[in-house]
Amino acid sequence: MDMRQAEAGEGSVSLDGVLRDGLHCVYQPFVDLDSGAVLAFEALLRGPDGSGLQSPMALLDAARSAGRLAELERASLQASLTDAARLSEGRPVTLFVNLEPSTLTQRLDVVLEALAVRAAHVQVVVEITERALAEDLAGVLAGAEQLRAAGCAIALDDVGVHPESLAFIPLLRPEVVKLDLGLLRTVKDPGTVIVAGAVRAYAEQAGAEVVAEGIETPQDLTRALVLGATLGQGWLWSRGERHFSPATFRPERFAARPIGATLRATPYEMIGAGRQIRHAPKHLLVPLSKTLELTALQATVPPVLLAAFEHVQFFRPSTTRRFTELAAHLPFVAALGVDMPAEPAPGVRGSDLPVLDPLATEWTVVVLGAHTAAALMARDLGDTGPDADRQFEFVVSYDRALVTAAAHSMIGRLTRP
Numbered sequence: 001m002d003m004r005q006a007e008a009g010e011g012s013v014s015l016d017g018v019l020r021d022g023l024h025c026v027y028q029p030f031v032d033l034d035s036g037a038v039l040a041f042e043a044l045l046r047g048p049d050g051s052g053l054q055s056p057m058a059l060l061d062a063a064r065s066a067g068r069l070a071e072l073e074r075a076s077l078q079a080s081l082t083d084a085a086r087l088s089e090g091r092p093v094t095l096f097v098n099l100e101p102s103t104l105t106q107r108l109d110v111v112l113e114a115l116a117v118r119a120a121h122v123q124v125v126v127e128i129t130e131r132a133l134a135e136d137l138a139g140v141l142a143g144a145e146q147l148r149a150a151g152c153a154i155a156l157d158d159v160g161v162h163p164e165s166l167a168f169i170p171l172l173r174p175e176v177v178k179l180d181l182g183l184l185r186t187v188k189d190p191g192t193v194i195v196a197g198a199v200r201a202y203a204e205q206a207g208a209e210v211v212a213e214g215i216e217t218p219q220d221l222t223r224a225l226v227l228g229a230t231l232g233q234g235w236l237w238s239r240g241e242r243h244f245s246p247a248t249f250r251p252e253r254f255a256a257r258p259i260g261a262t263l264r265a266t267p268y269e270m271i272g273a274g275r276q277i278r279h280a281p282k283h284l285l286v287p288l289s290k291t292l293e294l295t296a297l298q299a300t301v302p303p304v305l306l307a308a309f310e311h312v313q314f315f316r317p318s319t320t321r322r323f324t325e326l327a328a329h330l331p332f333v334a335a336l337g338v339d340m341p342a343e344p345a346p347g348v349r350g351s352d353l354p355v356l357d358p359l360a361t362e363w364t365v366v367v368l369g370a371h372t373a374a375a376l377m378a379r380d381l382g383d384t385g386p387d388a389d390r391q392f393e394f395v396v397s398y399d400r401a402l403v404t405a406a407a408h409s410m411i412g413r414l415t416r417p
Contacts, residue, residue, distance in 0.1 A: 014053055015062050019071055022048040023059075025080045026240035027087075029247070030096070030211065030231045033224060038247040040094035040125070040254065042233065043080035044240050060100065069100060070107040077114040084244075085119035092249040094123040096155060101132030105139035108146060115150050125176060125254050127155040133168040134332060138414035144172060145263065148256040155211075160195040164331040167304045167369040169202050170404055171411060175257060177203060179227060181214030187223045198301050198370030200228035205400065209253060262405040263412030267308075267364045267377040270405050271395050278395070279381075282363075283388040288376050288396060289365050293326060295374055296367045302330045303369025306410045308359050309337040310380060312344070314387075320345045336413060351415040359413060363392060368407045373400040375407075 023045070030040040047053035053062055063072035077097060084095045099111060115124060126147050132140050144154045155176035156169065160183045169177065177199050186192045203210050212224035215234030224232050238245070262270065271277070289307075296305045305326055309315050315323075315335060327333040327347030334349040338360050344350040353360045363378040378394035397403060 014051065015059075015066055015068065015072075018047050018051070018053050018059065019068070019075050022051065022053075023072075023075050023079055024242070025076065025083060026242055027083070027244055028233055028238050028240045029245060030094075030233055031237050032248075033212075033221065033229055033232050038237075038245055039231065039250050040096060041084075041244055041247070042096040042127075043076070043083075043098070045076050045098070056098075070103055070110045073100060073103045073107070074110045074114060077111065081114060081118045081122060081124075084122045087242075087244045088121065090121060091247075092121045092123070092251070093244065093247060094125065094249065094251065094254050096125045096127055098127045098157070101128060101135065101140070104128055104132065104143040105136050108143050112146065112150055115147075115152065123249075123251050123254060124151070125153045125155050127157045127176075127178070129157045130159055130161065130165045130168065133165060133172060136416060137168070137171065137332065138411055139416050141172065141259070141263070141408070141411055145259060148258040151256055153254045153256045159199060160192070163191060163195055164302055166195065166198045166301050167331045169199070169370065170206075170368055170373075170400075171304065171407055173206060173257070173259060173404075174208060175254060176209045176211060176231075178211040178213060179229065181212075183227060184212055184214050184220055184223050187226055192227075194301060196227040201370060203228065203230075259408050262408040265405075265409050266359045266362055267366070267375065267406035267409055268362050268379045268395075269358065270402065270409065271377060271397075272402075275395055275397070277393050279391060279393050281388065282390045282392060285363070285376065285378060285392060285394060289363075290322070292365045292367050292374050292376060293322060295372065296326065296369075297329055299367075299369055299372045301370040301372075303367050303372040304332040304334075304407070305330055306334045306364070306366045306368075306407055307336070308353075308362055308364040308410060309335060309340070310360055310363060312337050312339040312341070315340065315344050323348050334410070334414060336410060342415065349414065351413060353413065357413070359410070363394075364406065364410065366403060366407045366410060368403055373403040374398050375403045377406060 025043040027041040029038040045056040063069045153175035156174040157178045158180045160180040210229045211231045212229035213233045215232045215236045323345040336351045340350040361380045366375045378392040381391045
């Protein structure tokens with residue numbers, strides 16, 4: 001046995017011991033910045049003191065290396081849910097728990113099993129990091145919907161680490177947005193102002209809570225208010241304790257809001273009554289489509305762009321050139337259509353639609369971001385003749401609710417990477 005094998009064996013034994021009886025959580029409160037009331041607690045994972053696996057990062061790294069991340073997630077959830085039931089002494093409590101992206105998209109069964117036996121007086125909010133979104137947008141959205149169906153709201157953590165990922169917030173529609181603690185130290189930086197403005201706009205539109213982490217001083221508290229935070233966490237109040245301090249239960253502020261049927265509908269099906277539907281040949285709609293692409297490129301905070309082309313035959317060489325440029329500048333670009341390859345252009349996420357999918361008869365371009373919402377939603381009327389003269393009925397909309405719903409319907413059809 002070489003040295004690496006010996007170290008792996010020792011690490012595995014240590015992890016076994018932690019998973020068996022050495023795992024615990026400490027709890028840090030969420031404080032309402034207006035009233036000062038404690039409204040919830042975050043479970044912070046800890047291993048045995050002095051073991052080398054005391055910190056959550058060390059534990060996660062060891063479990064990931066051993067292929068046992070799901071076991072660690074199960075043990076952590078069980079420990080925190082058991083504590084919440086016991087330490088709250090029967091009083092209703094809101095508990096935030098952290099979840100690794102791979103567990104959300106690949107082993108959600110572990111999470112749902114633990115949640116199914118939680119005490120009735122424990123409300124749960126599941127935190128995921130923003131890095132999960134670009135990696136598997138469809139998988140994250142599907143997992144989040146299952147968690148919401150189980151009664152859990154979603155918190156998006158570390159927002160602001162990568163400003164380009166702000167475009168994903170209106171797609172996931174988290175009930176809680178947690179600002180990266182670095183923003184608190186750079187509150188005068190123009191980049192921080194942009195992030196804070198984007199989050200504030202989303203929170204105002206969606207009714208979401210905004211959490212500022214890392215508040216240590218009264219001056220930090222003032223900065224958090226400037227950033228638009230409604231809740232705060234940090235050493236100003238607690239470094240994390242094994243007990244729950246007295247709290248106010250406000251379940252409506254952390255209620256799950258499912259996205260629902262929009263993941264299965266098509267954009268055109270969601271237009272609804274009262275909107276004026278026009279008819280036009282394809283060659284007159286092409287400039288509208290290109291204008292939306294230009295809108296995406298010129299946005300201060302880059303949005304995502306999702307497009308449905310009916311069939312891959314309409315993703316022409318000129319389209320390839322335009323979408324290559326779009327993918328180089330936007331955080332996420334997707335193209336859907338019958339026989340669409342996994343990457344129809346460099347950096348573009350392709351998704352093959354079944355021939356009988358209603359979306360295969362629609363031409364849609366959706367641009368959605370922190371400050372941008374626009375969509376062309378058109379349906380092929382099925383006439384024959386030259387492609388440029390084919391007739392479509394269509395709507396162009398800047399209604400954020402409709403554009404978001406259209407985006408959700410397309411994400412629900414994305415092929416998992």
